[in-house]
Amino acid sequence: MSGETPAAPTRRVLLKLSGEALVGQSGYGIDPEVLDYVACEIVAAVADIPDAPRIELGIVVGGGNIFRGLSASARGTDRATADYMGMLATVMNAVALSDALEKHGVVTRVLSAIEMSQLAEPYIRRRAMRHLEKGRVCIFAAGTGNPFFTTDTAAALRAMEVGAEVLLKGTKVAGVYDKDPAKHADARRYHRVSFTEALEKDLRVMDATAFALCRDNDLPIVVFDMTESGSIRRVVRGADIGTMITTSAQETRFAEV
């Protein structure tokens, strides 16, 4: 018996936000009101609740609201160069989100996969883990630091590196459907689906690299509607919302309508 107080239980999760999550009416860039709304949702998600596990939150933010490598390369920019520009866009979003969260009193750290020491720490895995243990929200910027990847892949990678128990992908729809819900009125949402079935049915949960990383390393993914107020808090706390993609082949079932 050491006589030490046992450490409080924690729940470590990784939240993936697309750059699109920060866009307003204009469809481009960062809308200050939307940014503040998202920040408030995150503030509520990490707020301590008596007797509930403390939340350790990592966030990977995309850059599609500012710059996408693939679109720029289709217009003639060299693909790798365009992807580096895309990664820089994610840094802008990360710094903006960090600022918005800090305004609400949440301590954050931006860790960038591309070194830019004047405005972010370099991404160092063990340092990220220490920040998370101390309750700081870690915002992982610049994707994986490599062209030809996406921030979905960065999210899967960081989630595994820091030992997150689940990857939470915030979207504008309620989860994963058997058909595109925007085009088919009879589209059904999965409540749970296995990686194998998602692959067989080409459900496009995340890009192929991110998906394979999660599947091969048993990292569950939850796809949820982040536009619904309180959904980030609920999903971070483990509420059964959206669609969960897991390894278990027995799990597939649709959500009740």
Ligand code: UDP
């Ligand atoms: N990107 C990259 N490597 C990475 C992550 C991102 O090259 O590891 C580039 C890529 O050009 C991508 C852009 O950054 O189009 C923005 O990221 P993403 O499209 O994933 O953002 P989101 O769609 O989530 O907003």
